Amino acid sequence: MYIRFVNYLDKINQYRKSKISNRNFLVILAVIVGVLAGLAAAALKSLTHHIEEFLQSDWHWKYKYYLYFIFPMIGIFLTVLYIKYFIRKTKFETGLTPLLYAISKKSSKVEAHNIYSQIITAAVTVGFGGSTGLEAPIVTSGSAIGSNLGRVLGLSYREITMLVACGAAAGIAGAFNSPVAGIVFAIEILLPEFTIPAFIPLLLSAATAAVVARLFYTQQLFFLVTEGWKVNALFYYVILACFIGLFSIYFTKANYAVKGLFYKIKHPYTKVIVGGLMLGALVFLFPTLYGEGYITIKGLLKGDYHTVINNSIFADYSSISAVVVLFTVVTIFMKSIATLVTLGAGGNGGTFAPSLIMGGLIGFIFAYVVNLSGIAQLNVSNFIVAGMAAALGSIMHAPLTGIFLIAEITGGYILMVPLMITTAISYAINRSSQKHSIYTKALADKGELLSHEDKDTTVLNQMKLKYLIEKSYPQLQMNDLISVKMNEILQSHKNICAVTDELGDFKGIIYIEELFNEMINHPDKGNLMASHLVQPAPNTITESDELKMVLEKMEQDNVWILPVLTAQNQYLGFVSKTAIFNKYRALLMRQNDYMG
CATH class of the missing domain: 3.10.580.10 (CBS-domain)
Incomplete structure (x- = not known):
């Protein structure tokens, strides 16, 4: 049966090669990848939010709020169980580093189970309160779609890599309804060398995914109301960029430190218990840490500056500005710890969304403090948006992705200049200390990273x-x-x-x-x-x-x-x-x- 299937595919390929050029065929495949990745993105977001809605609203039990302490541990435990019993033949890995390794050393082979396993494990982890994002799993899922479609059709390494990038771009486009950011992300993070012909498949794949995901999931992520930016505020954007650049260095170093601590714990269930209890305690004290955390940024953009401290045990002190400031600053650092603990304990997710949340909170608290001091009156929403772009760009070493993603998901194109300034400066500060991003450092240390600068090494690695x-x-x-x-x-x-x-x-x-x-x-x-x-x-x-x-x-x-x-x-x-x-x-x- 398998041999017959392979022979049938071979005949299709031979016919296709005689009738359709590689360029046109890749365009067709890019659209197919976009449709499938868009469906995957919609499925992941819907499943995650249904779990969150059930735990927070639909499930009525008078003692249920006591279980919020252990919900994150339950999510991580279910993720570890799924990986142990349903993914036996291959290794399950999270984040974008394995994807970069697959491109660099595995001929762009991404295991087929990632198409669905990333969706299941990420939805369970984040839905139960794991403090990570859904973007890295959907990128991996979309890339797996592209990789396996290319391998089934017998395409070359470069063509499969193109479809992997199309899947990643489609994943970002579907998750955020931001096709331009999806294209830029694929170019900045995944493609070793960008060529103009590659732009067309990326464009079609990202646009298709955005349309498909929009059909099934129409909820807008952020709403930004702004009258624009003022020239006399540029100085404060520069100061904000410096703070975020320094914070991004801290986050990068904290990432390696927390990974090292959990690496020393050999038994997987011990990791679940230790990480789950730590995460539960953090979520109990800082409710903003539950799940992705986008709801907090939405509240801040609407002008509800107490949303960070609301629903916490310190909510009674929300009228005291100093308490709000202190609580928000602590929340920023606890978000970084909660994210890394979730991943270290065995949960699935990425640092994409946490980067946005931390950057947004830093932008909020900076503008809020300046306004309280009376030194100047800043538009808090503008600084929240600029902080999000700067944090994402500096932590991921993807400044263009940060700029275009935030501009798209907030409608803040009018803030393009502040976004460019804050992101460029914070990225430069991080890059001066960290040559590689949190995704690429491990590969670079092993000599397994595709390099834009060293093309000889790039080819030899293939x-x-x-x-x-x-x-x-x-x-x-x-x-x-x-x-x-x-x-x-x-x-x-x-x-x-x-x-x-x-x-x-x-x-x-x-x-x-x-x-x-x-x-x-x-x-x-x-x-x-x-x-x-x-x-x-x-x-x-x-x-x-x-x-x-x-x-x-x-x-x-x-x-x-x-x-x-x-x-x-x-x-x-x-x-x-x-x-x-x-x-x-x-x-x-x-x-x-x-x-x-």
Whole structure:
């Protein structure tokens, strides 16, 4: 059945290639990806908000409010259970880092289960109060749709990567009803190199997803009423940008610290209990931390400046401005901790929405304090919006995404200049301290990140050593007689051979030129054994080594070829510069022909 299906697909592909160019076919697939990703985004948002609505409004029990302390832990526990019992064959990973790794090292292969598993686990985590966002899961789900559609149709790596980016753009567009931000996000975060032909599939995929998601989920995220911005307020936007830039550095470092703490906890259910109880306590003290937290920003944009402290145990003090200020500042830092604890404990989600919430709160408290002081009278809503864009742009290292996303979801295009100033400055501050974003640092530390600047590394990262190993080189054992193996050596037309023991352990190499010299000059040619001629290899490599490292070893030892071994010192074959360079040139040619 499977073979018949594959043959049928192959016939379709052959017919398609004769009738439709790659460019036009990708446009068609981009629309399909947009439809499916739009449906996925609508499903995720609807499912999450139905769970929240049930727990907060529809479920009537006089003691239910005591359970808000443990609701987040229940959500994380259900997520961990689902992953354990329903995703067994592959590893389940959260956030955008695994997606970047898939593009860099796995030929853009995103496991098919991510199409639905990201939706289920994110909805349960956030619906029960996990303090994360839905955007990273929907991006992964949309990318999985694009990846698997491309793989089923037998597309090339670059074409599949294009569909992965289309899925990501569609996910953002569907989640926020912001197609422009979706396109910019895909370009800034996922695509190693942007080309003009790639713009059309991204545009169609994002626009289609926005339309489809709008049909099923029409709720507007934010409403911004503003008369514009004033030139004399620009100084305060700059100050705000500096505060957010410094905060983004703190958040980045806190991310690594909290991950490190939970990494030390080996048992998954221990993580659930520890993280769940911490999160429950935080949500109990700071209700704004429940779920995504967008409702707080909505209230602030409407002018309800007590919405942060309302429904908390400190609500009776909401009339005291100093308490509101202090409570909001603490909430900002607790939001960062709650988000990282949710993810560290095993919940699914991302830092996209938390970045918006934290940035919005910083913008609010900054303008609120300035207004209270009487130094100036600032438009609080404008600063909330600018703070959201700046936090997202600096934390994710995606300033254009921050600017266009906030402009789209708030209708704040009139604030484009303040958005650009705050986002650019906060991003520059973060980048001066953190070369890589929270998504890319782990990959960069391992040398697994696609680089815009280092194109050689980018291409080498797409190549896998195991496909370049040449096994046609003669292989001798230590006790082999050269005279017996001479015919095999001559027929190989190679200038080097490997020497192993009886178990296949690598012992060294023999250069054929030296072997011929010995056969001519040695007095006892018939008894000359491989052990007499073997010499240590100048260096060795393992099948798991990166090709960049392989080339560095070759340059260091001034050799053109090196033996490849397993981790157990078993001989596999040789890899040569010629094979590496030939594959390198082939990849470059394929990229030049991309979408032709």
